[in-house]
Amino acid sequence: MDVKYKINRLEATNSIRPLVDRHWEELRTAKARGELVGWASGPSFIFPYAMGMKCHFMAGYASYCGGIGAADELLKAAESIGELADTCSYHRLHTGMVEAILKNIPITEQAKLPMPDLMICGRYCTEQAHYSEAFYRKLGIRILPLELPFVFREKDRPRIKKFVLRQVKEIVIPTLEDVCGKPFDYARLSEILSVLKQTAAIRNKCWEFLATRPATWTLWDYAVSMAPVIYMMGDPKGIPYYENLLKELEYRHKNGIPAMAPAGEKYRIYWDGWIPWAFLGKFMRKFTPSGAVCLCGRYPWEMFADPESIDPEKPIESAVDWLYGNHGIATHLAPKGAIGKIGELIEEYSIDGMVMFSSKSCRMWNLSNLDVIDALEKKYGIPGVVIEADMIDPEMVSDSQINTRLDALFENIDGRRK
């Protein structure tokens, strides 16, 4: 008889939305309080945070817009100024938002951000950096540039780390001091890292419940919980959020309540690439009826996976080590490093199959997906599929293509089990 699978929803994650709403509300009202506002791409917002600036985070804003259902209207506004559909949807989302504000095109109020005093351009993704340049051209907004290369070979890491540290010391800090009119606040940076360290440590305990069989929660639950370990870093409210979550997971585990009713998952899936922020419900509904749960992925594991390495006494080095230290994530974005990282996750979370979420408008996480699957399949004997869609652009999401490929993946796993 067919099992009717259903997700057991967590209570603790209900409290993330108010935290996230408050974060964006504080950003929206910052100018009224006389605070400086920054917009940041790439993982560079920690530095303006240290200076007390209210700062947006490009991917975080996109996920927020996806969550509140505002993405589509912003993308349409972008189209009106000639943005082409192949362009990064995060880029289009921002140019659409600015266009809507400048031209009074009606959009969701919560999606309107104050124009920034500074664009902090962390060129981690080369394409995300282009939106800063566009706003300089359009609005003359000052840019603080920071080149953050992916590490393609381990031997390059020391010199890239040195290069990034040098940029932080010679460009980032002096520019922020100039814009804010005060010395760089190293003490505040240490505080932020200290809170982050505590938050990420509890989060890591929660991760252990993704490794249990059956799983106690899912990747989607973690995805909506990511803000405290990324763009809300330094906000102490993230600590009780994760404490509460951990408590619920421990309770579930103790009482035999799995993430998936009635008795746990059939397939344990690795998810590669961005989270489909505007379509979380849709994707959950695609996996759940088959008894599949997504449990881990490179992108969500980017967020300070190794809190022990955070040293608040060495704040600048810690901030840079996140990307370029011994466990630095900048290596995982180059395809060869991806093989290593995904392999670790496959082992740690007892994965049955891989889904590579290939965003048509973003190639950041797509690099060499098919070769990565091939290499991992040979090593671990598990299958993988690529599904093509987008993080927020509904025009790029084809249900039938995704359904067919997921069905093929599940059948493939079944076949190997026999």
Add this chain to the structure above:
Amino acid sequence: MKKVLAKIDEITADPYRYVAHLKERTGKKIIGCFPMHVPEELVHAAGMLPVVIWRGNELVTWGHSHVPPYNCGVTRTFIDDAVKGKLQFMDGMVFHVRQCLQAGEFPLIIERNVKPAYMEILYLPPIYEGEAIKSFLLDDLILFKESLGNFSGKKITDDDIIKSIGIYNENRSLLGRIYEIRREKPEIIKAKDVMKIVWSSMLMPKEDNNELLKELISKMEKQEVKPEPDRLRIILVGGLCQTINFDILDIMEELGLIIPDDDLYVGSRYFANKITDFEKNPIKAIANRYLKKTPLCPTKSVWDIHWADEAIKKMKLNKAKGIINVIVKFCPPHTTYYPDFKSVLAENNIPELAIEVEHEIISFESLKTRLQTFTEIVGGV
């Protein structure tokens, strides 16, 4: 002139055969340099032959087992050619992995599936302010030089690099001269032939290409042409990293347009900016050329100069009436710039048309209609 153009036509009609034969003829190692910023001079100074990797000549088949179809033409065809074994004459390949995200595909795919004797990556940073960028760039080039030396077995001296720079600079001057002549009498040559001339420079040993160009220039200088003042002058902009389908250029000319100059990669961008002050520190001089902000390249993240302003300058210099933006499909550095480019041209009442060019599918009829409409608008019909 016809004879020289026929020779160039032969080379560019089948670059695979030409480069493979070149290897046999010279006995030198061939190093494929992915467009647009790999400093070929260093490869040349190592006694090897740099060739710029080109957009392939077939529909992509095997390549799509490695890269998604929503990557640009040169990315997909290069991988397709490489995994099919069509590039086996290349002893080595060099990639600038921070040029765009797609360029990041190459190292793993090539390493796993092609395994050339030599593969190198360059990080070449964007042109941001500060000494850290300059120093990182310089280190990148020094490491590249060392790596080339190790592979070629030849210690590359400053004198070697200076000599190579001289040869490359001469090539830039010669191509520049051809463009000057075309600017004076644009009827002298078809746009596709100009593109082939630049492409030949990307494929041939520069010494050979220099001789060929000298011969061509001498013929072009002497050749008289009948002016065709009714033709509408336009400037082509973009076409990053790859050649444009030649038929598109033909259609433009058939419709009464004439192209006295361009801002294309397989065009004026390739030979822009000679390397200067290179006698004392040639590597630094190569770095300084890379750091030039014009012609503006959107992959280098320059924001204080506007690409559209530069294009307008070029348009005025050539007494042209409009601009055609040639956007390679799935080229994010260009597409992210496009709305700003378009708006500046609109503010200046300059007729502009954007055409997206794909490797495989081009609907010539609809393109022709759009170009015809544009021609009528520019011509004031």
